[in-house]
Structure formats: structure tokens, C-alpha cells
Amino acid sequence: MQPTIKTERLILREILPEDEATMFEMDSDPEVHKYLGNDPVKDMERIRNAIQFIRKQYSENGIGRWAVIKKDTNEFIGWCGLKYFTETINNHIHIYDLGYRFSKKHWGKGYATEAARACMDYGLNKMNLKEIYAMTDSRNLNSNKVLKKLGFRFIEKFDYDGDESDWFKIEQTK
Numbered sequence: 001m002q003p004t005i006k007t008e009r010l011i012l013r014e015i016l017p018e019d020e021a022t023m024f025e026m027d028s029d030p031e032v033h034k035y036l037g038n039d040p041v042k043d044m045e046r047i048r049n050a051i052q053f054i055r056k057q058y059s060e061n062g063i064g065r066w067a068v069i070k071k072d073t074n075e076f077i078g079w080c081g082l083k084y085f086t087e088t089i090n091n092h093i094h095i096y097d098l099g100y101r102f103s104k105k106h107w108g109k110g111y112a113t114e115a116a117r118a119c120m121d122y123g124l125n126k127m128n129l130k131e132i133y134a135m136t137d138s139r140n141l142n143s144n145k146v147l148k149k150l151g152f153r154f155i156e157k158f159d160y161d162g163d164e165s166d167w168f169k170i171e172q173t174k
């Protein structure tokens with residue numbers, strides 16, 4: 001079961017079907033999808049499928065991305081967390097990946113870094129993962145900055161569906 005995690009300003013909880021409206025708002029924004037294949041969401045069906053896909057990961061893999069809720073307003077502001085890859089990515093399979101996506105109105109306030117730090121801590125210290133990977137489009141400077149702040153190490157560039165991407169890793173130090 002996906003645990004609930006609290007940070008100073010945020011609550012990370014499982015993604016629920018009732019998050020669909022706010023998730024649609026976030027994912028229909030072309031700015032949010034600029035470095036995600038430039039294909040913003042146009043229909044609610046895609047969001048419903050994405051939510052079901054994540055919830056299936058909770059039961060099948062024991063982990064998936066969390067919904068990020070702002071404590072003071074109780075708003076869904078985005079998602080963040082660990083995904084277990086069962087498909088090959090940059091010649092790797094069966095790895096844990098850290099990812100995040102936030103509504104544009106909530107950028108520039110440190111929420112992504114705060115949420116991602118808690119997810120990374122959960123992966124390394126509660127799940128005892130030896131390593132966590134992350135990837136981002138090379139042009140996505142905001143995402144690159146988040147990963148570097150968290151201590152991820154740049155490994156290499158690779159081609160992801162025709163876009164130059166950066167491959168990062170963080171390792172257990174215990």
C-alpha cells in the first residue's frame with residue numbers, strides 16, 4: 001500500500017480517481033508538457049487511464065507516484081515519486097525512477113524539491129534501494145536543477161524518443 005508522507009508544507013498521498021479534474025487542468029497546459037513530448041492532454045479519458053495505471057502500480061509493484069497536496073489549502077498541486085520500470089529505458093530494466101510534475105501556478109516555490117526529497121528519502125531509507133535513477137529532457141533546466149539540488153549525479157546523455165535527455169543516478173551511501 002502506498003504510504004502517506006508529510007513534509008513541512010506538503011502531504012504526499014496515493015493518487016485517487018477524484019484527482020482527475022485538477023490533474024486534467026495541469027496536464028492540459030502546453031507549458032507543463034513542453035519537455036514531455038509536447039502532447040498536452042485534451043480528453044479526460046487519458047487522465048482516467050493515467051490514474052488507473054498509477055494505482056495498478058501501487059498493487060503490482062508496491063510503489064508508484066504520489067499525489068502532492070498543499071497542507072494549508074488542501075489542493076492537489078502535482079505528483080511526485082518513484083516508479084518501478086518494468087520496460088527498458090536507456091538500456092536499463094527493473095529500476096526505480098524518480099519523477100515529478102506540478103501545475104505551473106505552483107512552480108518556483110520549492111515544492112518539487114521538497115516533495116522529491118521526501119520520495120528519495122523514502123526510497124533510500126525505507127525501501128533500502130541501492131540506487132534510484134532519474135531522467136529529464138536536456139533542455140528542461142528546472143528539472144535538472146531539482147535533481148542536482150537533491151544530489152543526483154549526471155551519468156550520460158541518451159536519446160529518448162528523439163529528444164536529447166540526461167540520465168541521472170543517486171546511490172545508497174549507508
Ligand SMILES: CC(C)(COP(=O)(O)OP(=O)(O)OC[C@H]1O[C@@H](n2cnc3c(N)ncnc32)[C@H](O)[C@@H]1OP(=O)(O)O)[C@@H](O)C(=O)NCCC(=O)NCCS
Pocket residue numbers: 031032033035036100101102103106107108109110111112113114135136137140142143145146
Ligand atoms: C520540473 C518542475 C517540477 C520543477 O519545478 P520548480 O518549480 O522549478 O521546482 P521547485 O518547486 O523545487 O522550485 C524551485 C525554485 O523555487 C524557488 N523557491 C522559492 N521559495 C522556495 C522555498 N521556500 N524553498 C525552496 N525553494 C524555493 C527556488 O529558489 C527555485 O528557484 P530557482 O530554480 O530559480 O532557483 C516543473 O518545472 C514542472 O512541473 N515541469 C513540468 C513537468 C516536467 O517537466 N517534469 C519533469 C520531467 S523530467
